[in-house]
Amino acid sequence: MSGEKTLSKEELFKKLSEAVVACDSEAVVEAAKQVIEKGIDPVEAIEKGLSKGAIEVGEKFDKMEIFLTGLMMAADAMKAGMDVLLPHISKEKVTKKGTVVSGTVKGDIHDIGKNILVALLRANGFDVYDLGVDVPTSKFIEEAERVNADIITLSALMSSTIGGQKDVIDYLKETGKREKFIVMVGGGPTTREWVEEIGADGWAETATEAVKLASELIEKKK
Amino acid sequence: MVTFLDVMERALTGKPCSERDYDLKIFATKLMEKVKEYDIKYDPENPVPSDNSLADDVFKAAIDFYCEVGTYCKDTERIIKFDENEIKERLKTAPSKLTFGEGADAGTMVPRKPEDKTLPWCFCGAGGVAVSSEHVFSKLVENYARIPIANSITTPALTKVSGIRIRPESPLEILGAIHTVVLGREALRRAGRPGLPIMNSISTADSAIALIAGLHPEFGLRPTDSYMIATLAELKTSFDLLNRACTLLSLNLPIASLYGPIYGGYCGGPEGTAVATVAYHFMGALVYQAGWHLAFPIHIKYIASSMPELLWVASVYAQAISRNTHLLALYYNYTAAGPCTEMCLYEIAAQHISAITSGVSMETGGIAGGKREDYLTPIEPKFTAEVAHAAAGMKREDANELVKKLVPKYVEKIADPPLGMKHQECCDFDTGKPSQKCWDIYNKVKRELTDLGLEFK
Numbered sequence: 274m275s276g277e278k279t280l281s282k283e284e285l286f287k288k289l290s291e292a293v294v295a296c297d298s299e300a301v302v303e304a305a306k307q308v309i310e311k312g313i314d315p316v317e318a319i320e321k322g323l324s325k326g327a328i329e330v331g332e333k334f335d336k337m338e339i340f341l342t343g344l345m346m347a348a349d350a351m352k353a354g355m356d357v358l359l360p361h362i363s364k365e366k367v368t369k370k371g372t373v374v375s376g377t378v379k380g381d382i383h384d385i386g387k388n389i390l391v392a393l394l395r396a397n398g399f400d401v402y403d404l405g406v407d408v409p410t411s412k413f414i415e416e417a418e419r420v421n422a423d424i425i426t427l428s429a430l431m432s433s434t435i436g437g438q439k440d441v442i443d444y445l446k447e448t449g450k451r452e453k454f455i456v457m458v459g460g461g462p463t464t465r466e467w468v469e470e471i472g473a474d475g476w477a478e479t480a481t482e483a484v485k486l487a488s489e490l491i492e493k494k495k
Numbered sequence: 496m497v498t499f500l501d502v503m504e505r506a507l508t509g510k511p512c513s514e515r516d517y518d519l520k521i522f523a524t525k526l527m528e529k530v531k532e533y534d535i536k537y538d539p540e541n542p543v544p545s546d547n548s549l550a551d552d553v554f555k556a557a558i559d560f561y562c563e564v565g566t567y568c569k570d571t572e573r574i575i576k577f578d579e580n581e582i583k584e585r586l587k588t589a590p591s592k593l594t595f596g597e598g599a600d601a602g603t604m605v606p607r608k609p610e611d612k613t614l615p616w617c618f619c620g621a622g623g624v625a626v627s628s629e630h631v632f633s634k635l636v637e638n639y640a641r642i643p644i645a646n647s648i649t650t651p652a653l654t655k656v657s658g659i660r661i662r663p664e665s666p667l668e669i670l671g672a673i674h675t676v677v678l679g680r681e682a683l684r685r686a687g688r689p690g691l692p693i694m695n696s697i698s699t700a701d702s703a704i705a706l707i708a709g710l711h712p713e714f715g716l717r718p719t720d721s722y723m724i725a726t727l728a729e730l731k732t733s734f735d736l737l738n739r740a741c742t743l744l745s746l747n748l749p750i751a752s753l754y755g756p757i758y759g760g761y762c763g764g765p766e767g768t769a770v771a772t773v774a775y776h777f778m779g780a781l782v783y784q785a786g787w788h789l790a791f792p793i794h795i796k797y798i799a800s801s802m803p804e805l806l807w808v809a810s811v812y813a814q815a816i817s818r819n820t821h822l823l824a825l826y827y828n829y830t831a832a833g834p835c836t837e838m839c840l841y842e843i844a845a846q847h848i849s850a851i852t853s854g855v856s857m858e859t860g861g862i863a864g865g866k867r868e869d870y871l872t873p874i875e876p877k878f879t880a881e882v883a884h885a886a887a888g889m890k891r892e893d894a895n896e897l898v899k900k901l902v903p904k905y906v907e908k909i910a911d912p913p914l915g916m917k918h919q920e921c922c923d924f925d926t927g928k929p930s931q932k933c934w935d936i937y938n939k940v941k942r943e944l945t946d947l948g949l950e951f952k
Contacts, residue, residue: 341760341795342523380663380701382569385728385760389795432625432652432868433668433701436660461798462625462866479796 280304282313286322289354293326293396294333296346298353305357315358319398323354327396334393335481341389348392369400371423371491374416376404377460378437383430386460389480390426397484410440417454423491424455426483427473432462439471446472455490459483496588497581499744502782503737509565509573514731517567517574522729523761525563529556530766537765542806542902543849543895550609550814557773557815558582561730566778569727570734575782582777590786591821593749595647597719600690602646604787606821607854609814612888615856617642619876620649622827622860623698627654627868629674631918633682634927638873640686644880647721648691649858650679652698654868664702672700672709680715694721694751695858703738710746721749724783729761729771732782740783749786752779758805759795765804765811768792772812776822787823788816789858797909798864799831801842803902809846810853810891817854826850828879829861831908833915834872835933838905839863840940843875844882845901848949851886852894862915869917872929874937882944885951893948900947 280288285304292300301323308318330347333339339347373394377387384406394401402420404412417425429435438458445451457475458468468476475490477483512521529535533556538544558579565576577585594603604616620639626632632651639648653671654661661667675697683691696716700706710716724739726732743750754775762768772790779785792808793800800809809826816824828846832838839862847857859876886894905912915921921930945951 335796337759337764337796340763341757342519342763345519382727382733385757385795431663431701432654432866433661433663433671433699436662439660461864462868464867 289322290326293350294329298350301350301354305354315361345392348395351396370398372400373424374402374422375426376408377406377428381429381434382406387428393480393484410444413441426457429460505575506568506571509575521564526767529560535766542803542898543810543891545891550818554815554819556770561774561777567731585780586820589780595692597690600688604823608817609854614887615883617646617880618858619645621651621871622649623652624865625654625868626651633678636682637686638927640683640688642877647694649695650698668705669708672697672705675699676709676714692720696722703735723751725753751787752783752785754790756792757795765808769808769811773815789825791827800829806849810849813850813853813855824855825858826855827858831912833863833870835921836913836915841904843879845898847882848886848894851883852889857883874929874933885949
């Protein structure tokens with residue numbers, strides 16, 4: 274264990290950040306525990322440690338300096354750190370970026386694009402409920418209501434399955450819940466024109482852009 | 496000999512594993528290990544390498560890799576594995592030639608080698624890219640068939656039936672699959688080439704039930720056409736896909752297996768993507784008993800395959816397969832730019848010169864990332880086939896120099912490419928023939944390629 278050397282607050286933040294980038298969950302947990310033991314503000318540790326690392330990971334993925342496996346492992350490391358720190362933050366001070374329900378629409382079993390988005394959202398401090406693939410329309414809405422989500426993200430890889438994105442939006446409109454949730458769509462065959470046609474709130478060509486857009490849409494809604 | 500029933504038995508009795516563990520702890524981890532063990536290194540200076548030992552090492556790494564990771568069955572959450580003898584035996588017994596089409600339009604697909612003068616099989620058309628109407632579908636197929644050197648046709652996919660958007664596994668998808676077959680055959684007849692084989696049957700069928708419905712002889716498909724079964728990234732299958740294999744094998748219909756390994760995904764960088772692409776061929780040959788193979792390694796971010804890393808992958812996988820097997824292998828490209836743009840044609844030229852000189856044949860498609868409805872014309876497949884014929888017999892080192900001159904013409908624009916024009920914007924409504932503007936672009940790029948040393952036949 275780390276006890277051999279007492280790390281300063283800044284050193285611990287640096288360690289948290291570097292351990293996220295290195296996908297080292299054990300090192301993240303160890304540093305996070307030290308944050309708590311030393312009475313350092315866990316909110317500050319998230320902002321200046323974990324999140325800083327997550328931003329670097331996102332940038333590296335964007336430049337293809339790391340690949341999907343590294344991204345997912347970094348997201349796991351980030352989550353491991355959050356699991357240690359969050360219980361020590363009072364509910365009022367918990368400043369999650371937002372809660373997201375993600376999935377691939379009914380009839381579509383492709384998951385890689387959705388997995389990238391989920392990993393990047395988690396790495397950037399979003400609370401993500403991943404419903405997996407081939408998700409029935411009503412399940413998206415039930416889950417979004419259950420977890421009080423800010424955003425529903427709908428992935429589709431096939432031109433024959435993107436209709437499932439419209440189904441979710443139609444369902445929300447029909448049940449009077451459209452304004453409760455931000456709806457973002459993505460995936461190979463989706464385009465800006467498609468987003469306008471179905472009345473989604475956001476679309477991005479890449480997962481990195483989607484994370485940025487998610488933050489902007491949440492800010493806008495506040 | 497591994498039979499389809501053996502595959503099913505292994506799908507039910509293989510090692511249980513969660514999908515996440517398969518992706519991260521098995522596929523990605525073992526792939527990195529093999530890349531390291533065989534010391535496979537990407538060379539950014541040479542998109543078309545001439546190093547035979549590199550190709551052979553990639554092949555050996557792929558055999559080792561596939562023996563260790565197998566294929567993941569999503570429905571049973573188990574791994575279907577094969578040993579080295581089974582892989583090698585299947586590679587020996589796999590078809591070394593297949594005849595498709597009828598009458599004057601019949602042809603025989605044969606394997607090629609790097610720098611081979613044998614003309615590549617030209618599989619021309621839309622590559623399954625979507626169109627919004629049956630009219631656009633028919634006009635495209637009719638004009639694809641008018642490409643004189645086309646050996647077979649790849650039709651678009653319909654997204655609507657009588658204006659209603661198709662939904663997966665619904666009667667609309669079944670109708671879409673049937674319409675695809677009927678319209679495709681009729682369009683070939685109208686073009687005067689009724690015997691041309693349709694080899695991406697059935698493009699609109701994303702589910703087994705739609706494929707099986709469209710197979711009824713009443714609708715017009717023939718045993719001399721060919722039938723496609725996808726794989727799932729990475730190295731995965733499902734009962735739905737296996738249902739297609741079961742049906743097609745029982746009807747003794749020729750199967751093509753499709754592989755889209757993702758650069759930047761679980762494959763990692765170019766080295767891992769090349770090894771995985773080769774391993775996919777083993778999967779197709781064993782799991783689906785495929786007679787021919789179609790690979791389209793693709794970039795995770797740009798949905799294109801024209802960047803230097805992906806050109807290298809195309810060349811290296813093609814050399815590994817063509818030097819070490821007699822598998823009937825084709826390469827399929829994704830361009831970032833859309834139809835009727837110079838960039839799109841530069842991308843196609845770089846991609847297919849890399850692959851053809853490395854020993855495979857070709858399919859066209861994936862224009863503008865293959866994701867935009869109606870962004871298709873007959874120009875791109877015609878150009879691709881002509882480039883493919885011109886590249887046959889070219890030395891790899893000459894191809895390498897040529898490709899290096901082409902890449903700077905588009906590489907900076909991949910992130911924000913020109914989308915070009917929709918079929919409706921650049922082709923005549925009644926005839927489907929491209930506008931003069933499209934032909935001017937085509938002629939200009941062909942002249943440039945000629946000046947760079949590509950000898951069109």
